[in-house]
Amino acid sequence: MSMPTLPSRRHLHGRLAALSLALLLTACGGGGGSGGSTGPLPSVDTTAVAAADPGTTLDADWRKGPFAEIFVRAYQDSNGDGIGDLQGLIGRLDYLRDLGVTGIWLMPITKSQDGDHGYAVSDYRAVEPGYGTLADLDALVSAAHARGIGVVVDYVMNHSAAQHPAFVNANSGSSNAFRDWYIFSASKPSGWSIYGGDPWRSGREGYYFAPFWDQMPDFNLKNTTVVNWHHDNLRFWLNRGIDGFRFDAVGNLVENGPAAWENQAENFTLMGNVRQMVNGSYANRFLVCEGPSAPLQFQPACGSAFAFGHQYKLVSAAQGDAAAIRDVAAYFDTASAGMSTMLSNHDSFAGQRAMDQFNGNEAQYRLAAATYLLQPGTPFIYYGEEIGMRGAGSLSGDPKLRTPMSWTSTNTGAGGFTSGTPFRALSANVAAYNVQTQAAQTNSLLNWYKAIIAVRQAHPALRRGIHVSAAAAGTTLSFQRQDGNQRAVVMINYGTGNALINASGLPANGVLTNAFPPSGTDVNIDAGGSVSVSVPPQSVRVFVTSL
Numbered sequence: 322m323s324m325p326t327l328p329s330r331r332h333l334h335g336r337l338a339a340l341s342l343a344l345l346l347t348a349c350g351g352g353g354g355s356g357g358s359t360g361p362l363p364s365v366d367t368t369a370v371a372a373a374d375p376g377t378t379l380d381a382d383w384r385k386g387p388f389a390e391i392f393v394r395a396y397q398d399s400n401g402d403g404i405g406d407l408q409g410l411i412g413r414l415d416y417l418r419d420l421g422v423t424g425i426w427l428m429p430i431t432k433s434q435d436g437d438h439g440y441a442v443s444d445y446r447a448v449e450p451g452y453g454t455l456a457d458l459d460a461l462v463s464a465a466h467a468r469g470i471g472v473v474v475d476y477v478m479n480h481s482a483a484q485h486p487a488f489v490n491a492n493s494g495s496s497n498a499f500r501d502w503y504i505f506s507a508s509k510p511s512g513w514s515i516y517g518g519d520p521w522r523s524g525r526e527g528y529y530f531a532p533f534w535d536q537m538p539d540f541n542l543k544n545t546t547v548v549n550w551h552h553d554n555l556r557f558w559l560n561r562g563i564d565g566f567r568f569d570a571v572g573n574l575v576e577n578g579p580a581a582w583e584n585q586a587e588n589f590t591l592m593g594n595v596r597q598m599v600n601g602s603y604a605n606r607f608l609v610c611e612g613p614s615a616p617l618q619f620q621p622a623c624g625s626a627f628a629f630g631h632q633y634k635l636v637s638a639a640q641g642d643a644a645a646i647r648d649v650a651a652y653f654d655t656a657s658a659g660m661s662t663m664l665s666n667h668d669s670f671a672g673q674r675a676m677d678q679f680n681g682n683e684a685q686y687r688l689a690a691a692t693y694l695l696q697p698g699t700p701f702i703y704y705g706e707e708i709g710m711r712g713a714g715s716l717s718g719d720p721k722l723r724t725p726m727s728w729t730s731t732n733t734g735a736g737g738f739t740s741g742t743p744f745r746a747l748s749a750n751v752a753a754y755n756v757q758t759q760a761a762q763t764n765s766l767l768n769w770y771k772a773i774i775a776v777r778q779a780h781p782a783l784r785r786g787i788h789v790s791a792a793a794a795g796t797t798l799s800f801q802r803q804d805g806n807q808r809a810v811v812m813i814n815y816g817t818g819n820a821l822i823n824a825s826g827l828p829a830n831g832v833l834t835n836a837f838p839p840s841g842t843d844v845n846i847d848a849g850g851s852v853s854v855s856v857p858p859q860s861v862r863v864f865v866t867s868l
């Protein structure tokens with residue numbers, strides 16, 4: 322089923338940014354349009370890669386998270402060029418370990434044409450030069466594993482950069498051997514509109530298919546040679562010890578016509594085959610898909626998929642919206658615990674940064690965070706979310722959400738991100754909402770995140786437990802999760818007054834042992850297996866009991 326409303330905003334923003342870059346590339350004589358190079362064609366690395374799992378020291382639960390989603394360009398610069406890099410990230414792994422994450426998802430670290438987000442990949446087996454080298458990546462993986470943290474990297478199977486050697490070849494003429502790696506048409510097809518734009522672009526001969534940007538041509542994924550080559554690329558990274566992948570735009574992999582271009586059956590087959598290849602040859606890996614208009618459907622094929630839609634409910638629930646609280650309660654009645662959850666991410670179509678959505682209301686922010694960090698699923702924390710980073714006041718669209726990490730106030734330079742000039746404007750609230758300031762404040766948002774994550778990680782029922790039940794009543798939520806004979810009970814009062822929250826189905830005459838907050842007390846369960854707990858306004862209670 323096509324649900325273009327959410328993705329369209331993403332691609333509009335991408336299109337505007339793309340337009341200016343495309344003009345720049347045209348002026349420089351590059352790009353994939355009609356004016357390509359007449360020199361010798363570049364070679365394409367099609368070397369086959371056999372599976373050779375180097376093994377892992379991570380325990381199996383690392384895949385339950387929480388993860389941090391990290392934009393390497395924006396996280397930490399180590400050499401003063403204003404661009405974050407892998408060595409900078411290595412220097413921040415202790416911070417991530419202390420936050421409590423067990424995995425990091427890196428937005429594309431592969432060499433790219435866009436020079437920013439990285440989704441226009443120009444070499445699938447090389448690191449973006451500004452980020453470092455393959456040796457730096459190996460060092461990052463080793464240092465992360467030493468801290469119990471797995472490293473998942475973005476992989477873009479749908480499209481490459483126009484400057485990728487395979488497309489330069491394909492676009493050179495209709496008889497080129499790589500022509501069928503992409504999607505060409507001698508005449509311009511009619512009737513197509515994807516996210517409000519015509520996906521057919523003028524090439525050297527005929528037209529090529531590139532719905533996201535004229536510099537990001539779609540691969541022909543009906544060509545098994547291309548699919549096999551992607552599997553070789555995936556093995557290239559897995560053999561180096563990479564712990565898995567986040568797959569971009571899986572709803573867009575295969576197109577069957579102007580009315581059949583999204584979430585096609587072939588997409589699920591392609592991702593299922595990737596999952597089988599990875600799980601069949603590599604131990605303890607994690608795969609998660611971005612399929613915004615069919616999140617639940619992609620989870621079985623991919624192993625995990627982001628719970629698009631749920632993030633808006635989390636925000637509304639925290640704002641006291643009773644209908645949204647009912648939706649949050651009901652989500653895991655049908656959704657698999659294999660879903661990956663979030664409050665927001667790097668794409669504006671998924672929402673602004675959480676602090677902007679809550680407009681500074683930190684009490685609501687904390688409730689939203691606690692809800693998704695304690696519910697089933699694998700939670701993903703967008704970098705800086707844990708310190709309440711806002712977007713940049715001077716920017717809009719996706720760049721607004723992708724600002725340098727706020728490590729310190731600006732008293733000592735660019736928020737601690739770089740000793741040079743940062744590649745992008747800083748977060749609007751860097752002065753007060755930064756790691757250094759919040760680490761020193763006992764009751765800061767950062768310490769709230771740490772405390773909630775610590776509760777999750779301390780109790781198997783919260784870390785990996787199944788969904789047992791959930792109930793909404795007015796502006797309250799309670800839910801129960803279970804692992805083995807441990808049952809966890811979470812109660813959240815989103816309202817601004819005291820509330821009695823009930824839970825049932827518990828061991829008769831047992832005890833709910835307080836797990837959060839530290840000042841909380843144990844509660845006796847009645848003979849009918851029920852409790853009724855007085856929960857203060859805008860607060861969270863967590864208990865565990867043995868069955």
Ligand SMILES: [Ca+2]
Pocket residue numbers: 398399400401402403404405406451
């Ligand atoms: Ca740098």
Ligand SMILES: [Ca+2]
Pocket residue numbers: 479539540573574575576
């Ligand atoms: Ca496609």
